[in-house]
Amino acid sequence: MASSFATQDSSHLADCPTQPTKRRIVRERGQREVFCGLTGIVWLHRKIQDAFFLVVGSRTCAHLLQSAAGVMIFAEPRFGTAILEERDLAGMADAHEELDREVERLLARRPDIKLLFLVGSCPSEVIKLDLGRAAERLSAKYLPKTRVLNYSGSGIETTFTQGEDACLASMVPTLPATDPAAPANLLVVGALPDIVEGQFKRIFDELGIGPVAFLPPSRSDELPPVGANTHFLLAQPFLGDTARVLESRGAKHVSASFPFGAEGTTAWLQAAASLWNVDPMLFRKVIAPSRERAKRSLAPYRQQLEEKTVFFFPDSQLEIPLARFLSQELGMIPLEVGTPYLHRQHMEADLEHLPLNAQLSEGQNVDKQLDRCLAAKPDLTVCGLGLANPLEAQGLRTKWSIELVFSPVHGFEQAGDLAELFARPLNRQERLAV
Amino acid sequence: MKLTVWTYEGPPHVGAMRVVTGMRDTHFVLHAPQGDTYADLLFTMIERRKERPPVTFTTFQSRDLGKDTAELFKDSAKEAYERFDPQLLLVGASCTAELLQDDPGGLASTLGLPVPVIPLELPSYSRKENWGASETFYQVVRGLADTERRAPSKEGRKPRCNILGPTALGFRHRDDVKEISGLLRAMGIDVSVVAPMSATPSDFVRLGEADFNIVLYPEIAETAAKWLERTFGQPSVKTVPIGYGATTEFIKEVGDIAGVDPALGLAQDESRLPWWSRSIDSTYLTGKRVFIFGDATHAVAAARVATEELGFKVVGLGCYNREFARDLRAAAKEYGVEPLITDDYLEVERQIAELQPELVLGTQMERHIAKRLGIGCAVISAPVHVQDFPARTSPQMGFEGANVLFDTWVHPLVMGLEEHLLNMFRDDFEFSDSSGPSHLANHASPASADEHVQPADNVVAFPEETAGDQVTWEADAESELRKIPFFVRGKARRNTESYAAERGISVINIATLYDAKAHFAR
Numbered sequence: 027m028a029s030s031f032a033t034q035d036s037s038h039l040a041d042c043p044t045q046p047t048k049r050r051i052v053r054e055r056g057q058r059e060v061f062c063g064l065t066g067i068v069w070l071h072r073k074i075q076d077a078f079f080l081v082v083g084s085r086t087c088a089h090l091l092q093s094a095a096g097v098m099i100f101a102e103p104r105f106g107t108a109i110l111e112e113r114d115l116a117g118m119a120d121a122h123e124e125l126d127r128e129v130e131r132l133l134a135r136r137p138d139i140k141l142l143f144l145v146g147s148c149p150s151e152v153i154k155l156d157l158g159r160a161a162e163r164l165s166a167k168y169l170p171k172t173r174v175l176n177y178s179g180s181g182i183e184t185t186f187t188q189g190e191d192a193c194l195a196s197m198v199p200t201l202p203a204t205d206p207a208a209p210a211n212l213l214v215v216g217a218l219p220d221i222v223e224g225q226f227k228r229i230f231d232e233l234g235i236g237p238v239a240f241l242p243p244s245r246s247d248e249l250p251p252v253g254a255n256t257h258f259l260l261a262q263p264f265l266g267d268t269a270r271v272l273e274s275r276g277a278k279h280v281s282a283s284f285p286f287g288a289e290g291t292t293a294w295l296q297a298a299a300s301l302w303n304v305d306p307m308l309f310r311k312v313i314a315p316s317r318e319r320a321k322r323s324l325a326p327y328r329q330q331l332e333e334k335t336v337f338f339f340p341d342s343q344l345e346i347p348l349a350r351f352l353s354q355e356l357g358m359i360p361l362e363v364g365t366p367y368l369h370r371q372h373m374e375a376d377l378e379h380l381p382l383n384a385q386l387s388e389g390q391n392v393d394k395q396l397d398r399c400l401a402a403k404p405d406l407t408v409c410g411l412g413l414a415n416p417l418e419a420q421g422l423r424t425k426w427s428i429e430l431v432f433s434p435v436h437g438f439e440q441a442g443d444l445a446e447l448f449a450r451p452l453n454r455q456e457r458l459a460v
Numbered sequence: 461m462k463l464t465v466w467t468y469e470g471p472p473h474v475g476a477m478r479v480v481t482g483m484r485d486t487h488f489v490l491h492a493p494q495g496d497t498y499a500d501l502l503f504t505m506i507e508r509r510k511e512r513p514p515v516t517f518t519t520f521q522s523r524d525l526g527k528d529t530a531e532l533f534k535d536s537a538k539e540a541y542e543r544f545d546p547q548l549l550l551v552g553a554s555c556t557a558e559l560l561q562d563d564p565g566g567l568a569s570t571l572g573l574p575v576p577v578i579p580l581e582l583p584s585y586s587r588k589e590n591w592g593a594s595e596t597f598y599q600v601v602r603g604l605a606d607t608e609r610r611a612p613s614k615e616g617r618k619p620r621c622n623i624l625g626p627t628a629l630g631f632r633h634r635d636d637v638k639e640i641s642g643l644l645r646a647m648g649i650d651v652s653v654v655a656p657m658s659a660t661p662s663d664f665v666r667l668g669e670a671d672f673n674i675v676l677y678p679e680i681a682e683t684a685a686k687w688l689e690r691t692f693g694q695p696s697v698k699t700v701p702i703g704y705g706a707t708t709e710f711i712k713e714v715g716d717i718a719g720v721d722p723a724l725g726l727a728q729d730e731s732r733l734p735w736w737s738r739s740i741d742s743t744y745l746t747g748k749r750v751f752i753f754g755d756a757t758h759a760v761a762a763a764r765v766a767t768e769e770l771g772f773k774v775v776g777l778g779c780y781n782r783e784f785a786r787d788l789r790a791a792a793k794e795y796g797v798e799p800l801i802t803d804d805y806l807e808v809e810r811q812i813a814e815l816q817p818e819l820v821l822g823t824q825m826e827r828h829i830a831k832r833l834g835i836g837c838a839v840i841s842a843p844v845h846v847q848d849f850p851a852r853t854s855p856q857m858g859f860e861g862a863n864v865l866f867d868t869w870v871h872p873l874v875m876g877l878e879e880h881l882l883n884m885f886r887d888d889f890e891f892s893d894s895s896g897p898s899h900l901a902n903h904a905s906p907a908s909a910d911e912h913v914q915p916a917d918n919v920v921a922f923p924e925e926t927a928g929d930q931v932t933w934e935a936d937a938e939s940e941l942r943k944i945p946f947f948v949r950g951k952a953r954r955n956t957e958s959y960a961a962e963r964g965i966s967v968i969n970i971a972t973l974y975d976a977k978a979h980f981a982r
Contacts, residue, residue, distance in 0.1 A: 062495025084555035124461035148556035181495025412500030419510035
């Protein structure tokens with residue numbers, strides 16, 4: 027694959043004498059038009075079925091949570107906000123006592139909750155409310171029935187998907203230890219839709235790779251074990267802290283492209299297969315049907331998207347792997363790929379397959395970036411909900427980035443769906459005569 | 461500390477954003493952490509606005525906290541001024557920045573900008589969105605209105621008014637303003653300034669040149685209108701023209717204040733509501749039990765329309781904004797119901813489940829509650845959703861607004877003859893009540909509405925104590941109960957159980973069911 031990439035790259039060189047030899051990275055400071063890490067609760071609370079997420083924050087936090095998804099999700103909200111009030115701030119009330127009372131009420135009426143996350147927010151951090159201490163105290167009180175953990179989803183600490191990173195990192199110390207004598211095990215890290223987990227599990231089983239576990243699990247009593255014999259694959263590109271704490275428990279990171287599209291998924295599975303010394307013939311045989319299906323499903327979208335330009339605003343850290351997918355597998359031309367934070371090591375494999383003339387930008391000055399975007403006139407702009415309609419009104423076609431986090435997009439069987447998400451705005455443009 | 465699942469109102473700075481986003485040539489610099497920019501999507505997605513709200517967020521992060529967030533604020537304000545070239549700059553802080561005490565107002569004044577800068581104090585830990593909108597509007601009015609200006613001599617000109625209160629992201633504000641402006645025009649009255657929506661800062665300067673003000677949305681404009689009254693002697697029209705009767709009164713009040721003949725306005729009466737309501741097809745609406753919740757102004761207005769103009773019976777009335785609780789309490793007293801003043805959505809859900817109304821008039825929150833309970837619902841108030849910004853013109857106010865109310869409130873109900881048929885042939889295999897009103901294809905089909913007396917297990921709510929704990933049902937009586945249409949079944953169960961409990965009956969049979977029915981016959 028690396029060699030085919032090199033060929034592709036040199037053909038670009040032939041076409042274009044000014045082809046850069048080094049990638050341009052813009053680093054900017056200014057207004058960042060991004061969600062904070064609390065937003066991750068919207069999908070995490072559905073993923074971990076016996077967990078409750080209690081944000082300790084302000085009315086703004088509660089308002090964000092109900093607005094973030096663009097809709098209010100009314101089915102079984104296993105999250106809430108303990109809203110700080112004036113008396114908490116003025117020291118008239120002991121915030122810890124108040125919190126204990128709210129947690130007691132909550133757990134009394136939700137006895138099914140086995141894992142409670144106290145989620146820190148901007149205000150709780152600024153007033154230095156020690157939620158770590160609160161979690162320890164409350165765990166001591168409610169264990170073994172309910173474990174209480176804490177992490178920060180605040181905007182001053184986390185950007186959007188980093189909330190999931192912080193959440194998973196907070197779970198790592200509670201994972202049981204593997205038996206040091208046991209054979210190697212594989213841990214897949216990052217919240218995935220159940221159907222995608224099932225697909226990956228079947229492939230790993232057929233390859234003879236295992237035991238395989240997933241973090242986060244669907245139920246908090248199914249915590250995967252971790253230890254020196256654990257190898258972990260990241261399913262999501264935004265899990266830097268989680269990877270670090272897993273490594274501190276002895277687990278080893280399996281470096282790979284992220285599993286988007288036919289090529290990304292192949293590379294991701296290949297990385298695990300190599301470690302497990304899976305016979306290359308067996309590997310090819312096992313993945314061939316799904317890989318071929320993925321390629322077939324991508325073909326019609328390649329026709330629609332090839333040579334089309336795309337511009338990514340920073341949002342979820344999925345930007346680089348997705349730009350790699352669009353470029354390598356669908357022939358799109360990434361003009362600028364924004365990311366809130368560039369984790370070079372985790373992005374290495376995807377960056378290798380991203381054309382060098384695709385400009386990276388880290389951080390954001392949204393006004394300047396909008397200027398660049400409007401000047402570049404990309405065929406498709408991937409951006410957040412706050413920017414999409416204003417850009418559409420200026421004649422650009424956009425894809426809401428949040429949908430990429432909320433939809434099953436990983437793996438072979440979803441490759442076509444993922445491509446369709448990018449093709450739809452262009453498809454719609456063709457249909458409309460108004 | 462107070463546990464909240466869903467909120468009726470955002471924080472006060474979102475109220476400020478609603479005012480600024482409605483205005484023109486104005487920019488708001490908000491000292492706020494990264495993440496608070498989520499508020500932009502309320503405007504670009506829900507209201508489908510084509511421009512970003514004119515708001516610059518400083519979006520500080522933790523690394524800035526150790527350095528100088530005040531400097532960051534100044535840089536942001538300066539850059540925002542240079543880029544957006546506004547005639548007016550507002551500055552304020554969101555909840556987190558409030559804790560930093562950087563004093564945006566003081567910092568902005570050191571920049572020496574050549575435009576007015578109005579600092580906003582938005583106490584996030586004690587106030588909410590409507591208050592924030594009201595305070596922002598008041599501060600802009602007070603800061604810009606030229607106190608030297610007065611309405612010119614009345615000789616040779618039409619009476620002149622300002623319309624106060626409409627904002628961005630308001631429930632039908634866009635269409636209400638259009639409707640009421642048309643009505644005023646027909647009465648020979650000039651609309652001088654509509655604010656904050658569509659007003660420029662220079663429009664605010666000349667607010668004093670009008671003869672009087674119309675307070676369309678008291679939640680947002682009452683404070684400012686009182687100041688204008690004190691400062692310029694401008695009287696306020698206080699009737700909110702929601703419904704046929706209120707519109708008529710509004711016209712008379714305007715006529716009085718402006719010194720014009722109300723007949724000019726009343727001649728605009730194109731409302732079909734009075735006849736639609738009197739026509740015999742509407743007989744089935746008589747005494748429909750309706751639960752009403754929203755902001756106080758819309759809820760109180762809805763209660764009147766429901767009672768006087770549709771012949772419904774108000775069984776519950778509430779609002780989420782305590783600032784206007786007094787008005788709501790007075791109305792509740794008039795309809796003989798307990799006022800429900802709360803911003804706790806679980807409390808509202810509990811009360812709807814208990815009252816088992818046939819129709820809920822509420823906000824987007826109540827729409828979800830009603831959907832879950834299998835009850836018809838129409839939205840009458842913010843908080844809003846994308847559906848509350850229809851493509852067509854759909855006011856709540858004025859004569860056309862009354863038509864809209866009739867249509868949207870009657871639509872969710874099971875229609876007259878259908879209701880009779882459901883009563884007659886309950887066990888019909890095709891035409892069953894569990895499929896809901898036949899004209900609403902995707903109406904939620906409640907499996908068994910009476911089970912909803914208790915909130916479903918998967919809802920965050922305290923379990924209800926029901927009379928059902930003490931009394932049991934004979935199988936015959938239970939199956940008779942199931943023959944009662946779903947939209948009244950829950951009420952029948954509750955009435956029968958309380959009837960039995962009061963009389964010490966521990967087992968309910970068919971006779972108890974019908975005794976209770978006779979007892980509670982309305």
